[in-house]
Amino acid sequence: MTESSPGLTSGAVARRLGVAPTTLRSWDRRYGIGPAAHESGRHRRWSPHDIAVLQEMCRLTAAGVPPAEAARTARAGAGTAGAAPAVPVEPADPAAPAVPVEFADTPVPSDPLPGEAPAAEPGAREPVPGDVRMELRGLGRAAVRLDSAAMDEIMDSAIARYGLVTAWEEVLAPALHAVGRKWETSEDRYVEVEHLLSWHVSTALRRVVAPGRAGLPMGGTRPVLLACVPHEQHTLPLEALAAGLAELGLPTLMFGGAVPPEALDQAVRRTGPAAVVLWAQARSTANHPLARHVSETSWGVRGARSRTAVLLTGPGWAGRTLGPGMLRPTGLREALSLLSGLCAAPRPQGPSAVATGRGPEHPPRA
Numbered sequence: 458m459t460e461s462s463p464g465l466t467s468g469a470v471a472r473r474l475g476v477a478p479t480t481l482r483s484w485d486r487r488y489g490i491g492p493a494a495h496e497s498g499r500h501r502r503w504s505p506h507d508i509a510v511l512q513e514m515c516r517l518t519a520a521g522v523p524p525a526e527a528a529r530t531a532r533a534g535a536g537t538a539g540a541a542p543a544v545p546v547e548p549a550d551p552a553a554p555a556v557p558v559e560f561a562d563t564p565v566p567s568d569p570l571p572g573e574a575p576a577a578e579p580g581a582r583e584p585v586p587g588d589v590r591m592e593l594r595g596l597g598r599a600a601v602r603l604d605s606a607a608m609d610e611i612m613d614s615a616i617a618r619y620g621l622v623t624a625w626e627e628v629l630a631p632a633l634h635a636v637g638r639k640w641e642t643s644e645d646r647y648v649e650v651e652h653l654l655s656w657h658v659s660t661a662l663r664r665v666v667a668p669g670r671a672g673l674p675m676g677g678t679r680p681v682l683l684a685c686v687p688h689e690q691h692t693l694p695l696e697a698l699a700a701g702l703a704e705l706g707l708p709t710l711m712f713g714g715a716v717p718p719e720a721l722d723q724a725v726r727r728t729g730p731a732a733v734v735l736w737a738q739a740r741s742t743a744n745h746p747l748a749r750h751v752s753e754t755s756w757g758v759r760g761a762r763s764r765t766a767v768l769l770t771g772p773g774w775a776g777r778t779l780g781p782g783m784l785r786p787t788g789l790r791e792a793l794s795l796l797s798g799l800c801a802a803p804r805p806q807g808p809s810a811v812a813t814g815r816g817p818e819h820p821p822r823a
Contacts (some may be wrong), residue, residue, distance in 0.1 A: 465503045469503075473594070474508075487525075492504070510532060513531035514527050519602040593632060605653070609661065616665060621704055630697075633658060655693060658693055659696055662699070666700050666703040679731035680709055682724055689773075691738040692713055694736055694789075698734065699711050705793065710730070725751055731796070732765055732766040732767070732799045
C-alpha cells in the first residue's frame with residue numbers, strides 16, 4: 458500500500474493489528490488516533506502514515522504505557538518524522554513484553570491438532586486464504602496486549618469467515634503454540650498472555666457449541682465421549698473437536714481434563730457411545746492399558762453385544778502400535794470425518810447399557 462492508494466478500511470486494520478473495532482473508535486474519539494483524511498459520505502480509510510501511528514500506539518500500550526500518554530508519544534513521533542515512523546519491534550523498556558516475532562511478520566505453522574503427527578504431504582491440507590495469516594498475527598498481538606475484546610472479535614470473525622476447522626488449524630492453535638513457545642523460552646514471561654488467550658479460545662469454541670445439539674443423543678444417535686486421560690489437563694483440542702461435532706449436529710459428552718479411570722469406565726458403560734476420544738498431550742500421560750480397557754468394554758444382550766471405537770488423539774500416543782478397535786487421526790479434519798461415520802451407525806437395540814454393561818471388571822488405575 459502506497460501513500461497514493463485508497464488505504465485500508467477500519468475492519469481490515471483491526472484484523473491486521475489485532476485491535477477491536479470498538480477500540481479503534483474509542484482511540485479515535487478520545488486521543489485522535491485515527492484516519493487523518495475523511496471524505497463526506499464515504500468510509501474512512503487508513504493511510505500508511507495513519508497505520509504507523511496506530512502501530513506505535515499498540516506497541517506502547519502493550520509495553521504498559523497508559524493510553525493517553527501512548528497516544529501523545531505516537532502522534533509526536535509521527536509529527537517529528539513528517540512521514541510514517543519506523544516502528545521498532547522491541548519496546549523501550551527491556552523488561553516489558555514485546556510482540557513475539559512469530560506475530561510480527563511470519564505466520565507460525567499450525568500444530569497437527571488433535572492428531573499427533575504433521576500432515577503427510579505438503580498438499581494434503583486445504584489452501585489457506587492469505588487473510589488467515591493476517592488474523593493469526595492480529596490475534597497474537599491482541600493477546601500480548603491483553604486485549605480481550607480484540608481477541609474475541611478476531612476469533613469469532615475467523616470462525617465465521619473460514620469455518621471452524623480452518624480457524625482452529627490456521628489461527629487459534631498456531632497462536633496458542635506460539636505463545637506457549639515464547640513462554641518456554643523467555644524465563645516464564647508471557648504466562649499471563651497464555652492464560653488469557655487459552656480462556657478466550659475456550660470461550661470462542663463454546664460459542665460454537667452452544668447452538669449445536671451437544672449432550673445426550675436423540676433419535677437413536679449415539680454420542681461421542683470426549684475425555685483427557687488421567688493427569689492430562691490440556692482440554693482445548695478436545696473443545697475444538699466438540700465444537701466441530703456440534704456444527705455437524707452430532708451429540709457429544711465432554712468430560713474435560715484428567716478423567717479418573719473409574720469415572721471413564723462408568724461413563725462408557727452407561728452411555729454406550731459411538732466412539733470414545735482420549736487426548737494425551739505427552740507420552741507420560743498416554744495410558745495404553747486404559748485405552749485397551751475402553752476398547753474391550755462391551756454392552757447389550759448376549760449374542761448382540763456392542764463395543765465402542767476408541768480414537769487416540771494428541772502427540773502422547775505417537776509411536777505405539779494400535780490395538781483392535783483403536784484409531785489415530787492425524788488432525789481435526791480427519792477426526793471429524795471418522796466420527797461422522799461412526800455416529801451414522803445404528804444404535805444397538807436391547808436392554809440399556811446401564812444394566813447390561815460387560816467387559817473387564819476393573820479399569821486399570823492411572
